[in-house]
Amino acid sequence: xxxxxxxxxxxxxxxxxxxxxALRGVDLEIEAGEFTAIVGPSGSGKTTxxxxxxxxxxxxxxxxxxxxxxxxxxxxxxxxxxxxEKIGFIFQSFNLIPVLTAKENVEFxxxxxxxxxxxxxxxxxxxxxxxxxGLAGLENRRPGELSGGQQQRVAIARALVKAPAxxxxxxxxxxxxxxxxxxxxxxxxxxNERRGTTFVFSTHDPMVMEYSRRIVTxxxxxxxxxxxxxPDAAPHPARCS
Amino acid sequence: MPLLIRLAVRNLWRNRRRTILTFGAVALGxxxxxxxxxxxxxxxxxxxxxxxxxxxxxxQIHAPxxxxxxxxxxxxxxxxxxxxxxxxxxxxxxxxxAPRLVAPxxxxxxxxxxxxxxxxxxxxxDSGTLRIMDYVEGRAPENGAAxxxxxxxxxxxxxxxxGDWVVLTTRTRDGAIQALDVRVTGLVRTPNPNVNRNHVYxxxxxxxxxLAVPGEATVIVVRAGAGESLKELARRVGEHLAxxxxxxxxxxxxxxxxxLVALIRTETVSDGLVIAIILAISLVGIxxxxxxxxLERRREIGTMKALGMREGEIVGLFLLEAVATGLLAVGTxxxxxxxxNAYLVAVGMDISAxxxxxxxxxxxxxxxxxxxxxxxxxxxxxxxxxxxxxxxxLPARRAAxxxxxxxxxx
Numbered sequence: 001x002x003x004x005x006x007x008x009x010x011x012x013x014x015x016x017x018x019x020x021x022a023l024r025g026v027d028l029e030i031e032a033g034e035f036t037a038i039v040g041p042s043g044s045g046k047t048t049x050x051x052x053x054x055x056x057x058x059x060x061x062x063x064x065x066x067x068x069x070x071x072x073x074x075x076x077x078x079x080x081x082x083x084x085e086k087i088g089f090i091f092q093s094f095n096l097i098p099v100l101t102a103k104e105n106v107e108f109x110x111x112x113x114x115x116x117x118x119x120x121x122x123x124x125x126x127x128x129x130x131x132x133x134g135l136a137g138l139e140n141r142r143p144g145e146l147s148g149g150q151q152q153r154v155a156i157a158r159a160l161v162k163a164p165a166x167x168x169x170x171x172x173x174x175x176x177x178x179x180x181x182x183x184x185x186x187x188x189x190x191x192n193e194r195r196g197t198t199f200v201f202s203t204h205d206p207m208v209m210e211y212s213r214r215i216v217t218x219x220x221x222x223x224x225x226x227x228x229x230x231p232d233a234a235p236h237p238a239r240c241s
Numbered sequence: 242m243p244l245l246i247r248l249a250v251r252n253l254w255r256n257r258r259r260t261i262l263t264f265g266a267v268a269l270g271x272x273x274x275x276x277x278x279x280x281x282x283x284x285x286x287x288x289x290x291x292x293x294x295x296x297x298x299x300x301q302i303h304a305p306x307x308x309x310x311x312x313x314x315x316x317x318x319x320x321x322x323x324x325x326x327x328x329x330x331x332x333x334x335x336x337x338x339a340p341r342l343v344a345p346x347x348x349x350x351x352x353x354x355x356x357x358x359x360x361x362x363x364x365x366x367d368s369g370t371l372r373i374m375d376y377v378e379g380r381a382p383e384n385g386a387a388x389x390x391x392x393x394x395x396x397x398x399x400x401x402x403x404g405d406w407v408v409l410t411t412r413t414r415d416g417a418i419q420a421l422d423v424r425v426t427g428l429v430r431t432p433n434p435n436v437n438r439n440h441v442y443x444x445x446x447x448x449x450x451x452l453a454v455p456g457e458a459t460v461i462v463v464r465a466g467a468g469e470s471l472k473e474l475a476r477r478v479g480e481h482l483a484x485x486x487x488x489x490x491x492x493x494x495x496x497x498x499x500x501l502v503a504l505i506r507t508e509t510v511s512d513g514l515v516i517a518i519i520l521a522i523s524l525v526g527i528x529x530x531x532x533x534x535x536l537e538r539r540r541e542i543g544t545m546k547a548l549g550m551r552e553g554e555i556v557g558l559f560l561l562e563a564v565a566t567g568l569l570a571v572g573t574x575x576x577x578x579x580x581x582n583a584y585l586v587a588v589g590m591d592i593s594a595x596x597x598x599x600x601x602x603x604x605x606x607x608x609x610x611x612x613x614x615x616x617x618x619x620x621x622x623x624x625x626x627x628x629x630x631x632x633x634x635l636p637a638r639r640a641a642x643x644x645x646x647x648x649x650x651x
Binding site for chain 2: 051056057077081082083089091096098099100107112
């Protein structure tokens with residue numbers, strides 16, 4: 001059974017009297033452990049697709065399943081619980097909580113998990129994870145005191161700390177220079193290989209596509225191409241920090 | 242400290258100027274409530290003390306039928322003093338009792354003429370019952386003498402001093418016009434402006450004989466022992482007098498001074514109004530702060546939702562911030578309010594600066610002192626906190642219900 005299953009998924013936004021279709025009958029399966037890029041021009045439905053998989057939105061038609069659970073049948077609290085337990089997010093603008101330190105930002109995701117009676121990671125492990133993403137010694141800095149690349153590493157640690165089933169990254173390199181972008185991609189690839197975490201990106205960035213093992217192309221809300229690449233075809237992570 | 246509390250505290254610190262303004266406004270309301278309540282209670286207490294100590298005593302005994310006509314100060318029906326005073330003083334719970342003969346008159350001093358209230362007193366009994374004698378500049382009139390002491394404000398108005406002679410015109414019980422030539426032996430300067438403004442005190446026997454009601458009084462004022470229930474004491478005195486064969490009605494000061502009691506009740510309503518104003522200030526302040534905060538943190542809220550925070554938990558976070566603001570306000574309000582109230586209790590406030598000789602309905606003049614009333618602190622604190630939480634709820638819920646996907650769009 002695939003980790004993510006989309007069957008005939010459509011999503012239409014209403015802007016006043018105007019109906020804007022974002023996705024039109026998308027069928028897609030993503031297996032656990034994949035490192036997948038969703039690509040396509042602006043307005044093709046990439047972010048909408050990610051939002052549907054990430055339980056941030058519900059489809060107008062069709063079925064979305066995550067780990068076998070049909071998401072459209074769940075209420076808002078149940079969707080929030082799935083997000084806190086099974087999904088990690090990485091955003092283009094990093095979206096760290098500005099008043100919390102790097103370590104506290106990571107602990108925040110963990111604190112939410114603990115409220116559900118789950119999550120056994122301790123403070124030292126958060127520090128270790130931050131070191132693993134290359135932020136040793138920067139744990140107590142606030143986002144405003146970190147570079148864009150460092151902030152994105154904190155976001156990656158925040159996404160991974162709860163050992164999610166899937167990490168959804170929306171244009172994760174868009175606000176980074178190429179050097180930092182590459183480092184971040186290598187880090188995520190390393191985490192994918194080391195931890196087996198599933199990564200799904202939406203991106204315009206050719207470098208992300210270069211690293212991906214599967215590239216799903218959207219156009220006008222439809223999947224127009226689905227290319228799987230051999231592991232060797234993608235650059236191998238040379239470093240983790 | 243749990244992470245959510247840390248987050249709430251830092252969010253408040255993040256916009257510290259706004260936080261200070263918000264809790265400052267609420268704290269100001271709390272201080273205002275504490276001080277206004279303290280002064281009003283002080284004013285009420287002083288009014289009651291001044292009324293009881295200088296005019297009415299705790300209980301008043303009248304002849305049957307007098308009470309309904311008391312505004313006109315009639316000379317009859319009156320009470321026999323000698324027989325009654327000892328009966329009253331014999332009742333358990335009565336600390337002191339004194340007869341008074343009260344009548345309307347006009348005071349003439351040279352070309353000036355002024356309406357006054359004549360009060361016939363037995364100085365010795367009166368000094369044990371009321372406190373007029375403690376505030377006499379000069380001396381009390383002697384029994385049987387054509388002497389009087391008059392209210393200090395009246396004396397100043399008519400430019401009368403001790404040793405001066407004045408003429409009092411009034412009517413006897415039979416309706417005959419009576420003019421009394423009396424020498425002023427003392428001025429009465431009490432904290433009760435009614436007494437100072439229009440009371441003229443003569444010896445009871447002098448006045449009684451002049452008005453053709455010798456040995457009679459229109460009222461016997463009674464002071465109760467400490468802790469006595471006035472209603473209960475009034476009942477006992479009434480029963481005792483009835484058993485002794487004397488027809489008399491006994492009233493508590495509250496029954497005799499319904500206007501003042503009504504004014505005090507109005508004050509309770511005004512207290513409620515003050516609380517309502519404070520609640521409104523707090524509501525607007527906190528709602529505005531939460532709304533602004535929610536707008537500014539739109540993406541942050543979206544991120545929290547993406548991380549799996551439930552809407553209720555986001556509402557909880559905003560409420561935590563609102564309650565923390567409320568706690569700051571309550572703390573500051575209590576500290577400033579207590580300090581300012583300590584000053585009011587110790588030094589008081591001179592209300593003559595505001596009202597002068599104006600009759601504002603309360604029998605007080607000069608300095609009004611505040612009182613400590615812990616319940617007001619509790620009420621103000623609770624009102625501040627509850628209002629903060631209530632005011633934050635709707636903006637917080639609105640913030641929490643935002644479409645996370647929309648808020649996360651770059």
